[in-house]
Amino acid sequence: xxxQPTVTRQIFLAWAxxxxxxxxxxxxxxxxxxxxxxxxxxxxxxxxxxxxxEVCPEMSRDxxxxxxxxxxxxxxxxxxxxxxxxxDCWPATLPILFGDPYAWQIEQLEDRVVFTYEKDDVVRxxxxxxxxxxxxxxxxxxxxxxxxxxxxxxELVVETSNFIFDPGGIxxxxxxxxxxxxxxxxxxxxxxxxxxxxxxxxEDPIFLLQPIEYVMEWRPSEEPVSxxxxxxxxxxxxxxxxxxxxxxxxxxxxxxx
Amino acid sequence: MRIARYxxxxxxxxxxxxxxxxxxxxxxxxxxxxxxxxxxxVKEWTFVNPHPVLLLEVVAENGSTAVWDVYFGPSAVSALxxxxxxxxxxxxxxxxxxxxxxxxxxxxxxxxxxGADSSVSRADGTPVP
Numbered sequence: 001x002x003x004q005p006t007v008t009r010q011i012f013l014a015w016a017x018x019x020x021x022x023x024x025x026x027x028x029x030x031x032x033x034x035x036x037x038x039x040x041x042x043x044x045x046x047x048x049x050x051x052x053x054e055v056c057p058e059m060s061r062d063x064x065x066x067x068x069x070x071x072x073x074x075x076x077x078x079x080x081x082x083x084x085x086x087x088d089c090w091p092a093t094l095p096i097l098f099g100d101p102y103a104w105q106i107e108q109l110e111d112r113v114v115f116t117y118e119k120d121d122v123v124r125x126x127x128x129x130x131x132x133x134x135x136x137x138x139x140x141x142x143x144x145x146x147x148x149x150x151x152x153x154x155e156l157v158v159e160t161s162n163f164i165f166d167p168g169g170i171x172x173x174x175x176x177x178x179x180x181x182x183x184x185x186x187x188x189x190x191x192x193x194x195x196x197x198x199x200x201x202x203e204d205p206i207f208l209l210q211p212i213e214y215v216m217e218w219r220p221s222e223e224p225v226s227x228x229x230x231x232x233x234x235x236x237x238x239x240x241x242x243x244x245x246x247x248x249x250x251x252x253x254x255x256x257x
Numbered sequence: 258m259r260i261a262r263y264x265x266x267x268x269x270x271x272x273x274x275x276x277x278x279x280x281x282x283x284x285x286x287x288x289x290x291x292x293x294x295x296x297x298x299v300k301e302w303t304f305v306n307p308h309p310v311l312l313l314e315v316v317a318e319n320g321s322t323a324v325w326d327v328y329f330g331p332s333a334v335s336a337l338x339x340x341x342x343x344x345x346x347x348x349x350x351x352x353x354x355x356x357x358x359x360x361x362x363x364x365x366x367x368x369x370x371x372g373a374d375s376s377v378s379r380a381d382g383t384p385v386p
Contacts, residue, residue: 089307102335118335120307174287226335232305238326239308241365242287 036108036151039189042225043196043218044103055099056214061175064212068177072170072207075178079167081243082253084176086168089231091120094144094160094185095202096172098216103225106189106196113149113156121229126158136162141181158187170207174243180206195219233257288328288358288369295368296354300324302347306333309342313353323366327355330371341386352380 057063169179
């Protein structure tokens with residue numbers, strides 16, 4: 001008989017411990033949700049990790065060759081540099097933008113993260129999940145896609161879809177490879193010491209045989225991003241003379257600025 | 258005064274030394290591996306994006322004049338500014354000597370001066386910037 005109060009007390013204590021544990025785990029969860037990694041700042045000096053090169057090999061058409069589908073290669077072979085939209089100041093697109101040697105800035109707001117790139121005045125808004133932001137509609141397509149994000153431990157995870165068709169959307173600059181409206185990017189940002197690290201996955205079932213993955217890092221910059229970029233079409237078009245057209249039999253093109 | 262000097266000064270270190278240009282421009286081979294030296298007068302200096310424009314009027318030994326387009330690799334205004342270039346770095350009419358890699362495209366008078374084996378200097382030899 002004397003043991004019964006002890007058992008009852010043990011059951012009570014176990015129940016109490018579970019309650020306390022539940023409350024604390026809830027609080028800890030809330031804290032970890034609130035304690036997002038500090039990724040804010042201006043970054044520059046991109047490097048591919050661990051290749052230790054300025055851009056990752058996969059960012060060039062040759063480097064990405066083994067991932068490209070036959071239709072991607074065929075498109076790239078037929079595509080004429082003269083038709084590249086960058087000569088009309090079309091901005092650098094993802095993921096090629098990551099390889100450009102210019103500074104960019106991360107701002108972490110409560111319901112969104114804003115990436116501002118020096119290159120081409122590109123601004124990306126990452127809509128954080130759980131804040132009631134509307135999803136992109138079926139007919140919504142954007143040059144830099146539609147991005148949502150969430151914090152996972154020490155990482156900011158950004159998922160981007162709804163890209164427009166892009167003749168240089170997998171690899172690019174002079175020798176490019178296209179991306180489709182099915183392209184999807186997953187960027188995982190974290191700190192590597194004081195540097196900013198991004199682990200990137202690029203998927204495109206139409207133009208890639210399998211996802212391409214690579215890792216890049218940027219170091220903090222003491223200077224602010226230099227804005228505006230303010231692209232000059234005439235200056236952009238000067239570079240076109242460096243790449244002879246594949247179709248000299250076609251009439252010459254006078255671009256409208 | 259504006260005497261053109263087309264002088265081959267070296268082959269070799271380009272691939273290693275001009276990696277930023279090569280990386281940005283892919284394997285397209287837009288510029289030769291060899292470097293040449295040109296002296297001419299500034300016809301235009303436009304400090305704009307995506308690539309600042311420096312046009313150099315060069316007089317060849319036979320007396321003919323040609324305008325060369327000087328490229329600073331993949332660099333835009335911000336990158337050049339960080340290296341010390343500015344809106345007033347060059348004055349129209351001043352004499353400038355550049356060493357760099359000529360364009361591979363047939364008939365194109367372009368030269369890339371961004372690699373470590375390239376240079377830009379004023380008439381008195383002062384490096385620019």
